[in-house]
Amino acid sequence: MMQLTQRERFLAFAGFQGVDRVPRHASYTPHMLAKMTQHLGRSPLLHFDMDTGIGAGLQPPPGFVPPDYSVYHVGRTPGADGFTIDGNGCGHVDHGFYHFTEYISPMAAATGIEELEQYPIASRADWLVTAMHEAVTEAHAAGQYTQIFVGHMYENAWQVRGYVPFLEDLLLRRDWAETVLDKFCDNNLLVAEAAGRAGYDCIGTGDDVANQNALMFQPELWRQVMKPRWARVIAAARAHKPDIHVWYHSDGNIWDILDDLVEIGITILNPVQPECMDLLAIRRRFGKRLAFDGCIGTQTTFPFGSVQDMRSRVQELAQSLHGMDGGLMLGPTHVLEPEVPAENVVAFFEACDGLTA
DSSP, X not given: OOOOOHHHHHHHXXXXXXXXXXXXXXXXXXXXXXXXXXXXXXXHHHHSOOOOOBOOOOBOOTTOOOOOGGGGSTTOOTTSTTEEEOTTSOEEEEOSSTTOEEEEOTTTTOOSHHHHXXXXXXXXXXXXXXXXXXXXXXXXXXXXXBEEEOOOSHHHHHHXXXXXXXXXXXXXXXXXXXXXXHHHHHHHHHHHHHHHHHTOSEEEEEOOOBOSSSBSSOHHHHHHHXXXXXXXHHHHHHTTOTTOEEEEEOOSOOGGGHHHHHHHTOOEEEOOOTTTSOHHHHHHHHGGGOEEEEEEOTTTHHHHSOHHHHHHHHHHHHHHXXXXXXXXXXXXXXXXXXTSOHHHHHHHHHHHHTOBO
């Protein structure tokens, strides 16, 4: 097969058509990025040929002033003692352990729904689309595919409300939980709609809703609360680009909601953790309706396997999942952490180099 452009390869992969090589990618924590750069002599982001979508998001209008979230963190000063505030108003305390931080949820002590209703998440209704359209034009002209992450929903909601309080809200005060969820759902919908209008090849969605064994809550609760909101987001994009692909991320075992995800329009599943899910069982159930992105364990093969283990795993997956016929993009099932041997990363890409037509 003649060599495909990156975009042609992505569309073939996502559409279960033959590829010139199995697409692949990897991402790194800051410490791992530095480790790989030292090992390779340059950044791995430049050294390895990766299949990674590009894009640009909605941009705030001139004069935009973000909410002042410091009022929700009385007694803490941003920039002092390792304390920062993210774009949703959540506090983070850096305790000096790599990239991990302690979350400080601004609405954890809320005592009424009115406090949640008034919590300021800036609407993107009047944000600018110019950069999104320019990114598509430039990427497609260069043979690259375009993808943008529209945002989380459940994850952002519990981070703002607090993990335990949000789960309690879901069970005892559903309207409280939905108030926070809708603040993020509404913005995600706006980004998805803009991506569809701009002609993006794929939108990224998702939330970590599972642990190693099962969902964090009953599947029916997810179906009642999260499913209809993601369905609206996907429909907003497809109203303008019916063939746009939809990538969904959740760590853990999400077997119980896979049928629901496919029903609402998910076409690419990430990361498909082999420690939690049976990849072959998923493929047998969904066939060409659900492509895989990931599949190489960051709890097993990447940190603890040998170079030969990595090479064997790549070959095994490519063969058992018929990767050359599309439907498989290989990569670590999470961002690569500092304990991963540099040699295993090199072996991963070298093994992928051999997966060609």
